[in-house]
Amino acid sequence: MVQQYFYPKRLKSNDNIELGQEDSFHLIKVMRAVSGTPIEIVSSDGEKYEAKVREATIPTPIDILSKVTKKFELPVKVTILCGLPKQNKADLITQKATELGAHQIGFLEMDRSISSWDQKKRKSKIERLQKIAKEAAEQSHRTRVPKLIFLDGNQEIDFSDNLVIVCDEDIAKSNHPFSLKKTLEEHPNSHSILMIFGPEGGLSDAERQLLKDKGAVFSSLGPRILRCETAPLYALSVISALTEL
Amino acid sequence: MVQQYFYPKRLKSNDNIELGQEDSFHLIKVMRAVSGTPIEIVSSDGEKYEAKVREATIPTPIDILSKVTKKFELPVKVTILCGLPKQNKADLITQKATELGAHQIGFLEMDRSISSWDQKKRKSKIERLQKIAKEAAEQSHRTRVPKLIFLDGNQEIDFSDNLVIVCDEDIAKSNHPFSLKKTLEEHPNSHSILMIFGPEGGLSDAERQLLKDKGAVFSSLGPRILRCETAPLYALSVISALTEL
Numbered sequence: 292m293v294q295q296y297f298y299p300k301r302l303k304s305n306d307n308i309e310l311g312q313e314d315s316f317h318l319i320k321v322m323r324a325v326s327g328t329p330i331e332i333v334s335s336d337g338e339k340y341e342a343k344v345r346e347a348t349i350p351t352p353i354d355i356l357s358k359v360t361k362k363f364e365l366p367v368k369v370t371i372l373c374g375l376p377k378q379n380k381a382d383l384i385t386q387k388a389t390e391l392g393a394h395q396i397g398f399l400e401m402d403r404s405i406s407s408w409d410q411k412k413r414k415s416k417i418e419r420l421q422k423i424a425k426e427a428a429e430q431s432h433r434t435r436v437p438k439l440i441f442l443d444g445n446q447e448i449d450f451s452d453n454l455v456i457v458c459d460e461d462i463a464k465s466n467h468p469f470s471l472k473k474t475l476e477e478h479p480n481s482h483s484i485l486m487i488f489g490p491e492g493g494l495s496d497a498e499r500q501l502l503k504d505k506g507a508v509f510s511s512l513g514p515r516i517l518r519c520e521t522a523p524l525y526a527l528s529v530i531s532a533l534t535e536l
Numbered sequence: 537m538v539q540q541y542f543y544p545k546r547l548k549s550n551d552n553i554e555l556g557q558e559d560s561f562h563l564i565k566v567m568r569a570v571s572g573t574p575i576e577i578v579s580s581d582g583e584k585y586e587a588k589v590r591e592a593t594i595p596t597p598i599d600i601l602s603k604v605t606k607k608f609e610l611p612v613k614v615t616i617l618c619g620l621p622k623q624n625k626a627d628l629i630t631q632k633a634t635e636l637g638a639h640q641i642g643f644l645e646m647d648r649s650i651s652s653w654d655q656k657k658r659k660s661k662i663e664r665l666q667k668i669a670k671e672a673a674e675q676s677h678r679t680r681v682p683k684l685i686f687l688d689g690n691q692e693i694d695f696s697d698n699l700v701i702v703c704d705e706d707i708a709k710s711n712h713p714f715s716l717k718k719t720l721e722e723h724p725n726s727h728s729i730l731m732i733f734g735p736e737g738g739l740s741d742a743e744r745q746l747l748k749d750k751g752a753v754f755s756s757l758g759p760r761i762l763r764c765e766t767a768p769l770y771a772l773s774v775i776s777a778l779t780e781l
Contacts, residue, residue, distance in 0.1 A: 292705070292738075292761065363759045383628075390766050431760040460537070472781035493537075513776055514608050515676040516537065521635050521769075528773030529781065531758055536717035536774065 294322055295331040295339075295429050297436065302334040306355040307345070315351040318344070324351075331359070337434045339363070363434050365392035366534050368483040370452065371523040372442070374401035374490030375408065380520040385420045389427035389437050391527035394483070396424065399442035403492030408441070417441050445501055454481035455507040458488050458526060459499070460516055471529050474510040484530075488522050539567055540576040540584075540674045542681065547579035551600040552590070560596040563589070569596075576604070582679040584608070608679050610637035611779050613728040615697065616768040617687070619646035619735030620653065625765040630665045634672035634682050636772035639728075641669065644687035648737030653686070662686050690746055699726035700752040703733050703767055704744070716774055719755040729775070733767050 296314045310318065318324045328344040332355060339359040345352040371388055375381070375398050388396050400407055408416055421439045428436040442448060456474055475481070487502065494502075503509070512525055541559045555563065563569045573589045577600060584604040590597040616633055620626070620643050633641050645652055653661055666684045673681040687693060701719055720726070732747065739747075748754070757770055 361759065387766055387769075390760060390762050391770065392760060431762065433760055470781045472777060513781060514606065515635060515637060515678055517635050517676065521632055524632075524766075524769060525636065525773045525776070528770045529777040531770070532717060532774040532777040536715045536758060 293329050293331055294318060294324070295333060295432050297333050297335075297425065297429065299335055301336050302332065302338065302340055302355055304340070304355060304357055308332070308353050308355060310351045310353055312350055315349040318351055319347050319349055331432070333434050337364075339432075339434050363432055365394070365527075365531060367481065367530060368394040368452075369527060369530055370395040370397060370483070370485045371488065371527070372397040372399065372448065372485060373488045373523060374494070374519065375399060375404040375406045376490050376519050377406050381416075381420060382423055384520050384523060385423045385439065386427045387524045388527060389424045389433070390431040391524055392433070392531060393437045393523075393527055394435070395438045395440060396420070397440040397442060399444060399447070401445070401490050402495035402498055404490040405492075406490075413441055445498060448487070448502075448505070449485070450505050450507075452481075452483040452485040454478045454483075455485045455487065455502075455505070457494070457499070457502050457507045457509045458486060458512050458522055459509050460489070460493055460512075460522075469510050471510045471512055471526060472533060474508055475530070475533060478508070486523065486526055488519060488526075491519050538574050538576055539563060539569070540578065540677050542578050542580075542670065542674065544580055546581050547577065547583065547585055547600055549585070549600060549602055553577070553598050553600060555596040555598055557595055560594040563596055564592050564594055576677070578679045582609075584677075584679050608677055610639070610772075610776060612726065612775060613639040613697075614772060614775055615640040615642060615728070615730045616733065616772070617642040617644065617693065617730060618733045618764065618768060619739070620644065620649040620651045621735050621764050622651050626661075626665060627668055629765050629768060630668045630684065631672045632769045633772060634669045634678070635676040636769055637678070637776060638682045638768075638772055639680070640683045640685060641665070642685040642687060644689060644692070646690070646735050647740035647743055649735040650737075651735075658686055690743060693732070693747075693750070694730070695750050695752075697726075697728040697730040699723045699728075700730045700732065700747075700750070702739070702744070702747050702752045702754045703731060703757050703771060704754050705734070705738055705756075705761055705767075714755050716755045716757055716771060717778060719753055720775070720778060723753070731768065731771055733764060733771075736764050 324344045325347050332342045333339050341356040342353050345354050425436045569589045570592050575587050577587045578584050586601040587598050670681045
């Protein structure tokens with residue numbers, strides 16, 4: 292499997308570029324690339340190019356070859372917004388949701404969140420998750436790094452997406468037939484979807500009411516109860532199955 | 537959300553039972569159930585019953601009420617068989633694949649597995665994973681605990697399932713249109729499916745040839761490259777989307 296790196300500028304075929312310090316070090320010292328090793332470079336506008344190492348030095352000079360026309364991104368822009376979960380589950384959600392094609396990944400403290408990110412540590416936590424997302428995007432050969440966001444509360448939720456779906460386990464437990472597939476079929480042409488997931492204890496009644504009042508659609512994630520970190524990964528996989536397979 | 541426990545015998549409505557020591561302790565001391573608290577009990581034949589605590593003692597006497605008719609299991613029996621991954625990824629795969637409905641979960645040392653489970657520790661490792669699966673099955677309100685298996689090598693793979701699918705990232709990277717959805721559509725009426733996943737480094741050519749010779753079908757998991765622990769979770773979610781949503 293060839294290595295892929297993101298490059299912060301636009302590119303065209305036959306460009307000659309120099310890889311940044313960190314990526315060069317990874318490519319030459321960790322991956323032991325040599326002169327002529329094929330790699331892939333994604334430009335700032337999300338285009339992927341085949342490329343090769345010109346010389347195994349740091350920083351590394353790279354020859355850009357032809358553009359790759361295949362698509363790697365989900366055809367629907369999906370933002371997942373999760374009630375802040377316990378422990379290192381935010382890391383797991385970020386890495387896996389990136390692999391599974393999320394457009395944006397957000398966290399917010401909800402009524403039943405046990406964890407709390409105090410104001411001072413928030414910036415460094417988001418930077419850390421953003422780095423996890425970048426590495427996962429490279430590893431999964433995506434052409435976009437999902438943006439990480441942190442909201443101060445429900446009132447900051449952006450309802451400008453075509454479709455806002457609340458994945459609520461209380462609906463899964465009851466027999467209401469609002470499955471995610473049906474919800475998506477009832478809202479065709481939804482090019483950008485915001486999906487909201489509760490923390491470990493689920494949503495509070497006040498949160499359900501607020502989201503309902505704002506026009507969110509409630510949906511279930513099938514017959515089994517998924518943990519808060521599993522639910523967004525299942526949802527992204529279902530959207531992939533229904534839109535790109 | 538009510539607690540669910542597995543009971544090692546068959547049950548019928550109006551039975552009066554006593555919960556085992558460990559489950560009783562969990563129910564009364566950890567979950568703080570009281571007399572009358574509703575719970576769910578799954579019998580040894582996979583039937584789920586509504587039930588309630590008769591008295592908050594240990595062991596706990598339970599009144600079995602009515603049978604739950606809703607289905608919780610995937611309509612297709614899916615066994616996932618993974619090349620032994622690094623570190624604690626086997627734990628993650630076991631927990632999440634259980635939530636996502638796997639019928640059986642297996643591991644085997646493949647040519648490119650870096651980890652190795654020596655003969656002496658194998659039994660305790662499988663027991664540990666079996667315990668993770670039991671807890672995840674209770675938490676996700678399934679009516680079956682997936683069986684954990686460990687194979688000594690490729691020659692022990694059981695090809696008696698209707699359909700054996702090898703999920704191969706080299707196919708995902710090339711442009712072959714063998715997507716998992718298409719593979720499933722080409723093999724309707726597959727009631728039991730064995731899905732094989734490589735370890736971190738993927739399958740060796742020798743393994744690909746052996747599996748091909750045995751009649752396995754090769755398929756891809758969409759346009760992005762998934763880590764070895766993400767691939768089976770995606771595959772189970774896709775099968776759920778296509779068969780039960």
